[in-house]
Amino acid sequence: MAAQFGRRLCKGVTTTAVAAAAVAALAASQAPGVTTDDQGRRTTSDATPSPEETADAAGATGNSPYYTDLPPLNSPRPAPSASTGTDVSGVTEAGIPATVLDAYKKAEAALREKRPGCNLPWQLLAAIGKVESGQARGGRVDADGTTLSPILGPQLDGNGFALIKDTDNGAYDGNSSYDQAVGPMQFIPSTWEWAGRDGNGDGREDPNNIYDAALAAGHYLCRFDWDLSDQRDLDKAILSYNNSTEYLNTVMTWLEYYRRGTHEIPDGTGTLPADRSDSGSGTVWPSPATPSTSPSPKPSTKPAKPAKPGKPSGSAPSPKPPADSGSPSTPPGTPPPIPTDTVDHLEDAGTATLTAMAGDTFTERMSARAETETGKAVAKVRIRFTVLGDTDTTFTGGERVATVVTNGSGVAVAPALRAGEKTGPVVVQATVVGRTVKGVAYRATVTERVADTLVRTGGKALTCTPGGEFADAVELRATYEGAAADKVAATATLVTSADDPAANDKGPYFKGADGKAVRALSGLTTDADGLLRLPQLYADDTTGTFLLRVTTAGGATATVELTVAAAETASPAPAPSTPASPAPSADPSAGPAA
Template sequence: MAAHFGRRLRKGAATTAVAAAAVAALSASQAPGVTVDDQGRQASSDSTPSPEDATDGATGNSPYYTDLPPLNSPNPSPGTGTGQATPGTAEAGIPATVLDAYKKAEAALREKKPGCNLPWQLLAAIGKVESGQARGGRVSADGTTLSPILGPQLDGNGFAAILDTDDGAYDGNSTYDHAVGPMQFIPSTWEWAARDGNGDGREDPNNIYDAALAAGHYLCRFGWDLSDQRDLNKAILSYNNSTEYLNTVLSWLEYYRKGTHEIPDGTGTLPEDRSDDTIVRPSPTTSGTSSPKPGPKPEKPAGSSPSPKPTPPPGTGSPSTPPPPTTTPTPTDTVDHLEDAGTAQLTAMAGDAFSKRISTRAETDAGKAVAKVRIRFTIVGDTDTTFTGGESVATVVTNSTGVAVAPALQAGEQTGAFAVQATVVGRTIPGVAYKATVTERAADTLVRTSDKALTCTPGGEFAEPVEVRATYNGVAADKVAATATLIKSADDPTANDKGPYFKDADGKAIRTLSGLTTDANGLLKLPQLYADDTAGTFLLRITTAGGATLTVELTVAAAETTSPSPSPTPSETSGT
């Protein structure tokens, strides 16, 4: 979370009671089956662990704002020119650029992951709880915060202990991590969740467009459907693993769903209370055990003065400047380079899954395998190929042999070459680039679906249509490009100038059809064939991408006439 927004105001007892009742109601009605441990963290079996250390959540379980929305509805939105706002509309207002970022992220996820059903109001609820909508909308025209929004140092002092993973690149601290930006991503999560939401070619956690799109993808992983309450709860808890956080976000989600409106940037209402405004102290129970419960921070007695600082012994340093902590190198710290772990040639036909997967090995300087290291695989280049699930970025942890295997690649319709870049999350060492190619859809075999002879009288039309089936390796070849030509001879594939023909849109004779495509079952049915006055045997040649060829024989001949049988002679009938 960001630092405190100005001087804090303490809410009255009545407001506190109402807020507590609202949270309790939401907990009972919208978070079924959720229990908490003795630190208020979610402990339900419904939670799905993330391969990216979801126990730390997107934010490293950093502090968040606990203000609840007003109980009165934000509807109706304030009218223009009235000079008055109805109760609750101040809280319902969302700064224009911030609101635009949420709606653009929803639209992007609707296209990329339609099954997720992400509402922009959920991003608004999380943005409110994490940063007060980017400090009330203090952002530039491109969505970048006017000053950095940093959470507290995650040094284990009341928060999670997360040693530095980005060398201070995002948070300016090379010892411990901080949550960063309006959606409060910790650097290690941002490394794999980052997105470019405003199209400037950068992935900046301090930009609301980038951060909102990243948050949307984060909430939509694991195939969650956010229109389902259980999946919605799991997604929110994966962002910050606390039931109080869940209930607070759900409160704002419901509030924004009732109505909201755009306000100028920089004029948003700033939150007042944060989750770290309380301390945890034991409270006796009837069983004789104790469990920690939050209570107000102790205040100094009136008129008291600070205790004098102890005088350090001669020759020692000041107690206010303790020595830097000694840390044990993490597996990531020991990685010197990445190596290809036997990845084969990456080629797939458009629309197909790649049969081979990318394997990368993390090694020390001495060539020893390094386990438990995050490897980030990023698809780069002009391509619509994705990993399974529709993502262009995937993060995989190396196994005991130091190898990370990327998810399978799914080819799109765009052909050509692209690359997949493998890098170590949290380290700035050279990565490994894997070249991949998508080829056009192809067929290797063509056969007719009927064995009837194709015949016609001069000037007539063929009664039997020409239909063929295309296959590739024995499987129906769908959406394969094909061409049909009435050729001069088996040795001369140029178009004939006489014999059977097709008709164009104007009814004129044509003898070559291009731009044909097989259907989902690999079938191709040609248009009606006609014959001119030339009799004889003619050839129709059909070819497809991939080299499949079929030559079909067409016969144009006059209809046979049947002559009457001669009358028998008298001698033949007399029997003599």
């Protein structure tokens, strides 16, 4: 089984060479097309995501520890014997608890509808679920998919792990000092705030529920328009979940293993992983059977301060402080207030006008300032920015919600917005997470795509005989600020004259769906390269020079000349001329005729 195999590799029972050979064999036998180095590891030259693809360096899990057990080298088939129930060819490892398997497949179906270009396979969710939590601790979930006990990673206090101080006031992980990865897919609270999803339709987004967590993981892996059928994008997506090449290797081996075949097993009967990436680091993640808990505060060892002279026990209470002295002093031992509890309202922190063309990223970003009732800035407060209404405008990661913690000046700056194709107003609401206080509503505007230049791509004269059709099509290129202007709306009209933009009633024409002459077309759109190729042009019996005017959204215009003329015919050769005979000369001596 994988647990035994992993222990043999990770605990040094075998040599490093054997371990490397095993990993190489896995890569060769289970991951066709995967490049490995001489140690059997995947090369990282094309696996490291670019900076914009790892906007959150901590990934989904905060780079928390993960299980390193590897699948058996043999195929998961055939199925276990019904008569003996024994494990045949490693099928126990291939078995996935019923509820967990159902959650993965439903998440795949949802992503196929919402983001078909991502091509998310459910086996990838299963592979990640295996290394993150051993398939929710072998499927120890209730009928709704919620884990029977919390699955928490170690607190990320910098002691052998990343340092991520509390971002959720303990709402998800029960720890108000540091964050911990939560649930079967091990999301850290700050990531869950924007990536969380309701996968089982109960109206809640619970990281401890396998349906919610699996759907959230699917959306997380499909952001940035990655196509997971492309190995390069698949690598980037996995590394964005946990930025470790070893993690990538482990997930890929399980992915290929599950692709070879799986079967459903009863909930709670799955095998539990044994080896973790933090083994031997001096800090060990608690056993999967024992949920992690936040450390209890240490008892104070300082001696109590003696009473002030002249103030015997039982004396009258101190008089009230003067009116201008502020709030009464905090009693000794009282913990400081949680920042979120001191927020009275949000203010716009100087956001400029938010306008962008469809498909573009907004150059300006929204910023909100958390303030107390007296206008004092409040740091370390989580601000949630939510895109409202019927719009396809999102934040650059493809999400409609983003949560940002205020800085020392009390300001939270939202990620950049990316305009969708729907034009018009967009509203984004900023609220304080965990409080109902006055928020801020931002209004953005998405404008239509435009072009500022439109030119014909060819210079050949466009001619036609009466009643015929033009041999060459009209093609133009639209640009905006020098770049190709794609998806820009355009119109084409055969105008009466250079000074009269009305459609002509004679001369060249397009054909409508009914075959009749049409001399004005709308609904035209440039392609991805900014090119606009017009339909076939025809001519009636009217000869002359005519004008075709094409105009794009944004006002770019081009006028094209069309000539309709009769075909030239060859003239007959003229007959050879015969010189005329000279008239007889008159006799000068003769007198005038009678």
